[in-house]
Amino acid sequence: MESFSPLSAALGGSLIGLAAAVLWLGNGRIAGISGIFGHLLPPVQSAVWRLVFLVALVLAAFVAAKLFPQLGVGGVEPPRLVEAPAAWGIPTPIWLGIAGLLIGVGTRIGNGCTSGHGVCGLARLSVRSLVAVVVFFGVAIITVTVTGVV
Incomplete structure (x- = not known):
């Protein structure tokens, strides 16, 4: 967090x-990335948008990173993926694969992801989204506390 900029x-x-x-205003759709991505396969008639x-x-994101590199992560080292905890003995690619699968399962169970619930659901005053966001933040706090990885 040493490079945080308000x-x-x-x-x-x-x-x-x-x-x-x-x-939302132009297409009547919610910008939940898991829902948008999840409905690409199998292709439906709304796959183009x-x-x-x-x-x-x-x-x-690519253009912004090239035009405004100072807005990025900062620091001397280039950004890299977090590595699996050494004590657990799981190789990082397998760790990341398991994490990705768990995220996919979680977004399916929760009927959406952080962008859908946190940005769009809360803006619509959805109680289901409020509960989801409270759970997201709670689990994130517990995860950081247990792993020590920020």
Whole structure:
């Protein structure tokens, strides 16, 4: 957290909110990434906007990183993936694969992900989203406390 900047956080949060509002007002859809991505396969008739949204999401992040490198992670070392705890004896690629599968299962069980519930659901005053966000944050706090990884 030594490179936290309120300006870049506010700018990023505003852009996420703007993107969610534009998708909702322009297409009547919620900007939940797991739902958008999860309905790409098998292709449905609404796959085009989903693909455009996801490609634009990745491209915008790439362009922003190239145009404004000072808004990135910062520090001397280039950013890298977190490694699996050495004491657990699990190789990092397997650790990341298990984590990805658990995230996928969790978003399916929870009917959405942090972007869908946290950004769009709370904006719609959804009680289900409020409960989901409280659980997300609670589990995150417990995870950081147990693993010590921030």
